[in-house]
Amino acid sequence: MFWRKRNKRSSADFSSEIEAHLQDETARLQEQGLAEAEARAAARRSFGNLLHAEERFYESHRWLWWDHIARDIRYAARMLAKTPGFTAVALLMLALGIGANTAIFSMVNALLLRTLPYPHAERLGVLYARTTGLETADEPRNVDGEQWEQLRDNVPSLLPAISSMRANGVNFRADGKVQYLHAGRVSAHYFDVFGVQPLLGRNFLEVEDRPHGPATAILSYALWRNTADPSVIGHTMLLKGEPYTIVGVLPENATTPLNADVCTPLQASPQGEGVGTNFRPFFRLRDGATWQQADAEMNRAWEHTQRIENFRKENPGSQRTFYSVPLQRGQTAVLRPQVLGLLLSSGVIFLIACANLAGLTLVRMSRRKAEFATRLALGASRWQTQRQLWTETLLLGLAGGITGIVTGSLALRGLLLLLPERFLPVSSLPLDARVLGFTVFLSLLTTVLCGILPAFATSDLDLRSSLATRSSGLSPGSLRLRQLLIAGEVALTVVLLAGAGLLVRTLIHLEALPPGFNPSGVLTAKASLDDVTYHDAAKFRTLLNESVANMRAIPGVQNAAMGLTLPYERAVLTGVTITEGKEAGRQITANEVYVTPGYFETLQIPLLEGRTFTDADGPSAPRVVIVNESFARSFFHGIDPIGHHQDGDTVVVGVVRDTVTSSAAGLHTGAAPLTKEEVIYLPAAQMDGAFLSLVHSFFQPSWIVRTAAPIEGLPAEMQQAVETVDPNLPFSGFYSMSDLMASTLAMQRIEVALLIAMAALALLLSAVGIFALVASLVAQRTREIGIRMALGSTVQAAMTQVGSAGVRAAGFGLAAGLVLCLGTLRLMRSLLYGVGVYDLPTILAVVAVLATVVLVAVVVPTLRIARIDPATTLREE
Amino acid sequence: MSTQDEKERLELLQGTLDLLILRTLIFGQQHGQGIARAIQDTSGQELLVEHGALYPALQRLEDRGWISAKWGISSNNRKARFYSLTAAGRKQLVRETTKWKRLSAAIARILDPAREG
Numbered sequence: 002m003f004w005r006k007r008n009k010r011s012s013a014d015f016s017s018e019i020e021a022h023l024q025d026e027t028a029r030l031q032e033q034g035l036a037e038a039e040a041r042a043a044a045r046r047s048f049g050n051l052l053h054a055e056e057r058f059y060e061s062h063r064w065l066w067w068d069h070i071a072r073d074i075r076y077a078a079r080m081l082a083k084t085p086g087f088t089a090v091a092l093l094m095l096a097l098g099i100g101a102n103t104a105i106f107s108m109v110n111a112l113l114l115r116t117l118p119y120p121h122a123e124r125l126g127v128l129y130a131r132t133t134g135l136e137t138a139d140e141p142r143n144v145d146g147e148q149w150e151q152l153r154d155n156v157p158s159l160l161p162a163i164s165s166m167r168a169n170g171v172n173f174r175a176d177g178k179v180q181y182l183h184a185g186r187v188s189a190h191y192f193d194v195f196g197v198q199p200l201l202g203r204n205f206l207e208v209e210d211r212p213h214g215p216a217t218a219i220l221s222y223a224l225w226r227n228t229a230d231p232s233v234i235g236h237t238m239l240l241k242g243e244p245y246t247i248v249g250v251l252p253e254n255a256t257t258p259l260n261a262d263v264c265t266p267l268q269a270s271p272q273g274e275g276v277g278t279n280f281r282p283f284f285r286l287r288d289g290a291t292w293q294q295a296d297a298e299m300n301r302a303w304e305h306t307q308r309i310e311n312f313r314k315e316n317p318g319s320q321r322t323f324y325s326v327p328l329q330r331g332q333t334a335v336l337r338p339q340v341l342g343l344l345l346s347s348g349v350i351f352l353i354a355c356a357n358l359a360g361l362t363l364v365r366m367s368r369r370k371a372e373f374a375t376r377l378a379l380g381a382s383r384w385q386t387q388r389q390l391w392t393e394t395l396l397l398g399l400a401g402g403i404t405g406i407v408t409g410s411l412a413l414r415g416l417l418l419l420l421p422e423r424f425l426p427v428s429s430l431p432l433d434a435r436v437l438g439f440t441v442f443l444s445l446l447t448t449v450l451c452g453i454l455p456a457f458a459t460s461d462l463d464l465r466s467s468l469a470t471r472s473s474g475l476s477p478g479s480l481r482l483r484q485l486l487i488a489g490e491v492a493l494t495v496v497l498l499a500g501a502g503l504l505v506r507t508l509i510h511l512e513a514l515p516p517g518f519n520p521s522g523v524l525t526a527k528a529s530l531d532d533v534t535y536h537d538a539a540k541f542r543t544l545l546n547e548s549v550a551n552m553r554a555i556p557g558v559q560n561a562a563m564g565l566t567l568p569y570e571r572a573v574l575t576g577v578t579i580t581e582g583k584e585a586g587r588q589i590t591a592n593e594v595y596v597t598p599g600y601f602e603t604l605q606i607p608l609l610e611g612r613t614f615t616d617a618d619g620p621s622a623p624r625v626v627i628v629n630e631s632f633a634r635s636f637f638h639g640i641d642p643i644g645h646h647q648d649g650d651t652v653v654v655g656v657v658r659d660t661v662t663s664s665a666a667g668l669h670t671g672a673a674p675l676t677k678e679e680v681i682y683l684p685a686a687q688m689d690g691a692f693l694s695l696v697h698s699f700f701q702p703s704w705i706v707r708t709a710a711p712i713e714g715l716p717a718e719m720q721q722a723v724e725t726v727d728p729n730l731p732f733s734g735f736y737s738m739s740d741l742m743a744s745t746l747a748m749q750r751i752e753v754a755l756l757i758a759m760a761a762l763a764l765l766l767s768a769v770g771i772f773a774l775v776a777s778l779v780a781q782r783t784r785e786i787g788i789r790m791a792l793g794s795t796v797q798a799a800m801t802q803v804g805s806a807g808v809r810a811a812g813f814g815l816a817a818g819l820v821l822c823l824g825t826l827r828l829m830r831s832l833l834y835g836v837g838v839y840d841l842p843t844i845l846a847v848v849a850v851l852a853t854v855v856l857v858a859v860v861v862p863t864l865r866i867a868r869i870d871p872a873t874t875l876r877e878e
Numbered sequence: 879m880s881t882q883d884e885k886e887r888l889e890l891l892q893g894t895l896d897l898l899i900l901r902t903l904i905f906g907q908q909h910g911q912g913i914a915r916a917i918q919d920t921s922g923q924e925l926l927v928e929h930g931a932l933y934p935a936l937q938r939l940e941d942r943g944w945i946s947a948k949w950g951i952s953s954n955n956r957k958a959r960f961y962s963l964t965a966a967g968r969k970q971l972v973r974e975t976t977k978w979k980r981l982s983a984a985i986a987r988i989l990d991p992a993r994e995g
Contacts, residue, residue, distance in 0.1 A: 010937070010940075015933070015937070018910065018933065018958075018959045019933055021909075021956060021957050021958050022909075022910050022911045022933075022958075024956060025909075025911050025952065025954070025956055025958065026911060026929075028954065047929060048928075048929040048930050061920070514990075663978065
């Protein structure tokens with residue numbers, strides 16, 4: 002290329018050519034009889050302007066503008082290095098502002114923007130239903146066995162698959178070793194839908210997916226790697242106590258929404274668990290088909306299913322239409338509002354950081370007015386001075402971007418530590434090109450936002466006055482501008498603080514809910530009974546009786562029991578028919594929990610009426626249940642339920658106090674995550690094998706022990722208590738009641754932690770802004786204050802006078818922020834429980850926190866006033 | 879070479895230096911000083927080549943690809959940068975020469991109409 006050729010010749014080469022010329026000429030003149038010095042001078046003379054020639058060569062050889070930019074950058078870097086305080090504060094603010102955004106955007110990117118790791122992911126869908134009429138809803142849906150058969154056989158546009166709701170904990174036995182694993186159950190074409198081909202072996206066949214089909218299993222790569230035995234295909238392993246033949250191994254990094262260690266065929270049918278909507282559907286659009294076709298076929302296929310018929314019967318006037326939603330949107334629907342809310346908050350922090358930086362740059366520029374005036378007077382063009390300014394800001398913005406990426410990736414790592422395992426539907430939050438591009442964009446945006454004010458402020462620089470007056474003060478106009486910026490920052494901070502405050506109040510409300518039992522001194526342990534052995538009710542009863550008796554025998558244990566689920570957890574939902582009273586025949590839904598005798602005593606759930614279960618409530622004894630207060634209130638309407646029948650011949654023998662449970666099962670839509678629901682307790686000894694095998698494939702029962710004081714090695718003794726009955730039954734984990742509460746409130750805790758972090762960041766940045774404003778006022782008015790004090794003013798008066806600029810700005814900001822809260826906090830309504838959107842204690846707390854921080858930020862810099870010596874300041878002038 | 883001589887010499891017209899350099903190089907490669915001397919000598923000492931302008935001009939011609947350069951040893955055993963005409967330079971010389979001849983003829987006609995008749 003042309004310019005390459007030009008660049009080949011250096012100016013040194015050019016100079017040496019001229020030097021050669023001069024020497025030659027000198028030699029020639031010497032030959033003509035001139036003395037050497039004279040000859041050399043003549044040669045120089047005849048050459049003309051040496052410097053001019055070299056300059057012309059230089060200019061012809063370069064892009065001048067590049068030279069100028071390089072010079073501007075060098076100069077800008079020097080100027081930034083000269084004011085290390087300003088540079089450090091600016092970089093810190095950008096590191097926080099851009100870092101927070103980088104971290105949050107990585108999450109947005111991973112959840113909402115990145116393509117899913119499946120071939121043709123855009124052809125993957127999940128099921129939604131729109132309900133219109135009395136109630137309207139747009140919700141993801143699961144299917145029952147009948148719907149699945151229709152979907153599989155009568156929707157030609159789709160390749161459909163279903164899986165169990167999640168991967169459940171099971172006991173896996175191989176080579177005499179018991180291992181606790183997460184097992185998922187999937188239909189025949191599940192892996193085909195996600196385009197996953199096994200590394201070894203094959204996918205499940207349709208014949209294996211039929212009810213009572215052969216028991217086969219596909220291992221995940223992680224599980225197979227332990228042995229990495231290529232001959233594993235065809236081998237048998239014990240899963241849930243039953244032999245399964247291994248038919249395949251998934252490749253490394255193969256992901257499905259189920260994320261299981263081992264998969265077995267689902268073998269769905271309209272009976273058993275297929276009665277309820279217990280299957281998660283996924284489908285792939287077949288080639289040539291459209292989503293509209295698929296949706297139409299789906300609705301037609303389900304038109305006459307039992308579920309739809311029932312829905313029409315129970316909700317006259319309502320309509321329910323099914324439709325497919327792209328997998329990514331469907332999977333992240335729950336997290337989307339939270340993630341976007343976070344993005345909004347981090348955007349606010351970015352704005353605050355930029356406003357601060359703009360304010361600081363403004364001061365910096367006004368200090369350098371004389372410098373700019375001098376440069377203009379010496380012949381620099383306005384464009385050149387502006388370019389200099391912008392270069393400095395750009396340099397700062399880019400440096401901020403780099404520090405932002407570093408802090409952002411650190412913050413992201415912290416965020417991942419905060420999230421519970423399997424919380425996010427993606428396996429990683431990578432810092433990919435899109436995230437880096439976003440950060441670069443933020444850096445440039447910073448440059449524009451921070452550069453534009455100082456650029457305006459210096460563009461109308463008056464040369465004469467700037468050179469004449471030595472004062473480098475902030476003009477009244479730019480002081481007001483800075484105050485306005487700070488008021489804006491404070492306003493945004495108030496909104497974030499109030500939002501965080503409301504979430505904190507919500508969490509406090511939920512954690513302080515009267516639990517309805519005594520949670521302290523209880524240790525619980527879970528184990529998977531999803532095992533063929535315990536499909537036999539008699540073996541199940543033996544396990545319960547003996548293991549609980551063993552636990553009661555541990556020294557220091559006051560009581561022990563076992564139950565399917567515990568307070569703070571979600572329970573099994575079942576349909577119960579009301580047998581007596583005016584609502585006789587009505588089918589209702591309630592939580593159902595089987596418990597051993599001693600459950601209420603161990604948890605110390607108060608008995609309100611009747612009796613608790615005893616060993617006499619055995620398999621051959623009359624069917625009995627205990628209900629909680631809410632159940633009695635909802636379905637017995639003030640009648641004493643004791644002795645009444647329900648669900649046929651079952652007798653209610655007791656009423657107990659409500660305990661808080663997780664609303665995750667969704668008995669009441671829009672309920673708080675921890676709530677009180679209608680619960681029926683059944684004696685564990687009266688459960689039949691069919692029920693046990695069904696619930697144990699979803700739920701892991703808990704053993705509970707109460708001790709007066711903490712006991713060293715209690716978990717090992719509990720394990721021992723179970724192992725003496727069944728050596729192949731490992732506990733999957735030990736939990737205190739507060740662990741259970743924490744896992745139910747995980748989402749709320751994360752929301753609170755993140756929003757508090759955001760609000761704290763905003764508060765910190767606003768405080769820095771106010772601090773900087775007041776500090777610069779103090780520095781600038783040192784002389785004025787000196788004169789005032791010489792004339793009799795006190796330190797306090799001077800402090801008040803200077804500090805009031807910061808206080809006023811913050812005051813305006815607070816007022817504006819409260820007004821802003823009126824509009825924005827309503828958006829949070831769905832996240833709040835037990836606290837209103839306009840909550841006085843929260844507002845008061847926000848005002849108090851803000852006032853304290855503002856006070857510190859104003860007072861600390863004004864303390865310098867006390868050190869001003871009037872005599873010195875006056876002499877300095 | 880004295881100051882007296884220089885004053886009497888003609889200054890080069892704008893743009894003619896390039897043409898003269900190309901023309902000089904048609905006899906073979908030459909270094910900068912040689913080119914300057916050749917122009918002065920061939921013009922019967924009438925034209926003054928300001929050396930300070932010569933080297934940037936050489937550089938310009940080299941950049942355009944009309945001449946090429948390499949370092950060598952001059953006849954009096956000194957290091958010098960030798961220039962030679964390229965094929966493109968040869969074509970350019972023909973073009974420029976034709977143009978210059980037409981131009982000078984036209985100017986001559988205006989300045990001295992009688993001679994043309």
